[in-house]
Amino acid sequence: MRVVIAEDSVLLRAGIQRLLADENIETVAATEDGDGLLVAVSEHRPDLAIVDVRMPPSFTDEGLRAALRAREQQPGLPVLVLSQYVEERYAVELLSGGAGGVGYLLKERVADVAEFVDAVHRVANGGTCIDQEVIAQLMARGRRNPIDVLTPREREVLGLMAQGLTNVAIAKSLTVSDGAVEKHVGNIFSKLGLEPSAEEHRRVRAVLTFLERG
Template sequence: MRVVIAEDSAVLRAGLVEVLVDRDHEVVSAVGDAETLLAAVAEHRPDVTVIDIRMPPTYTDEGLRAAVRLRSEMPEVGVLVFSQYIETRYTDQLLAGRTGGIGYLLKERVADVDEFIDALERIAVGGTALDPEVVRQWLGAGRRTDSLAALSPREYAVLALMAEGRTNSAVAQRLSVSDGAVEKHVGNIFAKLGLEKSCADNRRVLAVLRYLEGDT
């Protein structure tokens, strides 16, 4: 992957660079503020960006606003918001508008480096990686509707784990069921959400976006 990092902490920024380079990824730019981030992405057109929320000059939501702008202006670039904060003010804009290539992870809840790299690689190829606590707070802010009511409790649980970016095997492990059972639930989810087979659309990502947007 070609990666741009935006993190105001010099120590953490250097650590992220080292982790990625050690795993043979290319960090084309590592910056400490949102404006420089936007310029770096425009120049290098990376596969994915890693963006902290609170950066200079006000240390409030500069990074999140930059992420929303990147999603709008450069949709081919994957975006991972990687922060210790959950900010819901711009989450609608961040998660809506296109399918996949998006993640929002909390620094203190990433268990190990491999988990972080796996999430970043998924985002770079158009997948999702969403911390369940981010999803919970976003839905709790009033975005959830009854449009997913057709799903059974188990199907909803499967879809929630899909939103975290987990594979069918990982979902099966988490729910202590067989891979075949998960495949059946996923098929039911697609059917109930009206997501027909299409070579142009990733139904898995579309289902996750329906879950997040509550819009069937």
């Protein structure tokens, strides 16, 4: 796997690069700002971009904007965004394209090597991975519709889907059968009005609905 890193903190950038190297993942470019990310993506066509949300010059959302432009520049580019704080709208913006290969993690997750590496592989392989703290906040907020039509178990399954778990992993987490999870997922798609489509990823659309209305 070939990765581009965009992170303004020299220490964190070097730490991520070392961590990836230990997992035999090659960092083909490491930059400190969004412009550097776009240049690196254009030059190297990486398998994954790991991007800090807040970067120079204003330290607001330059990294996210650069990540979205990079996905336009290289359609389907998997992007794993790192943030210091939980900011749900960033996760929503990443997923709004309706495609997989996106992740949103708090920077503190990097310290958990196994969790971080799992997220890297999951996103690079076209999956989604949303930080569990984002999921927890959405669960606690309790906004109305359309998530209210789901049963508590279906909401639990959808929350695990948002974290990027496969049906098999969800079944293991909930100690239920694979068939039971498949039934819950089917019910979720049906209740949220997500019909099969060649143009949209239903799993991603369900997660996006959860993030927007959870």
